[in-house]
Amino acid sequence: MSPIRQAELRDLAGIYRVCLQTGDAGMDATGIYRDPDLLGHIYTGPYVVGQPRFAMVLADVRGIGGYALGASDTIAFRRWQEAEWWPSLRRQYLGADRTGADGELIELLFDPPEPDPRLCADYPAHLHIDLAPRARGHGHGRALIEALIDRLCAGSVRGVHLEVAPSNHNAIEFYRHLGFREYSRSDGGIVMVRRLNGLATR
Numbered sequence: 140m141s142p143i144r145q146a147e148l149r150d151l152a153g154i155y156r157v158c159l160q161t162g163d164a165g166m167d168a169t170g171i172y173r174d175p176d177l178l179g180h181i182y183t184g185p186y187v188v189g190q191p192r193f194a195m196v197l198a199d200v201r202g203i204g205g206y207a208l209g210a211s212d213t214i215a216f217r218r219w220q221e222a223e224w225w226p227s228l229r230r231q232y233l234g235a236d237r238t239g240a241d242g243e244l245i246e247l248l249f250d251p252p253e254p255d256p257r258l259c260a261d262y263p264a265h266l267h268i269d270l271a272p273r274a275r276g277h278g279h280g281r282a283l284i285e286a287l288i289d290r291l292c293a294g295s296v297r298g299v300h301l302e303v304a305p306s307n308h309n310a311i312e313f314y315r316h317l318g319f320r321e322y323s324r325s326d327g328g329i330v331m332v333r334r335l336n337g338l339a340t341r
Contacts, residue, residue, distance in 0.1 A: 143286050151179075156203065189223065192290060193287060225251070265302075266301055288333075297334070300332045302331075314331050
């Protein structure tokens, strides 16, 4: 693997591919979705385009092996998505079949969840990370997270949050080892948080 670097627009195809390969709670979701780009449109593309400073990738001769993507201000990022990212996708998928797994993602394009203002008050940033199978088990996940958190800290961000599937036990333990703790839990996911710069109050 080459050194971690900031993502570029030319990396989008590889980032989308890793997103699909890990889109089923860390497992390959290729057989789940008819449209292989939907996961990327929602979970990776807007970060590379809208928050490139906080989009880190790991690459080798085979292409993108993993990424850590984030936004320094979740609420501001949500406003940017509404103005700049979702409109063209909504036009593209306006008449699309909304059944099955694809339909659930298309619904997210038209009605994305709103950030929790109480959570974002102390932990305004958010991030997520995915690694292709070939990149796992070598410390790359920790390195990606640390590279992204270094950039958030340099911007005086007070705290960061993420969401993980309750069934993804390996990811939960991974985040705990990196200093994250559970903030809330629901059937849909576990929110974990970490203070940055010693500024978060909760």
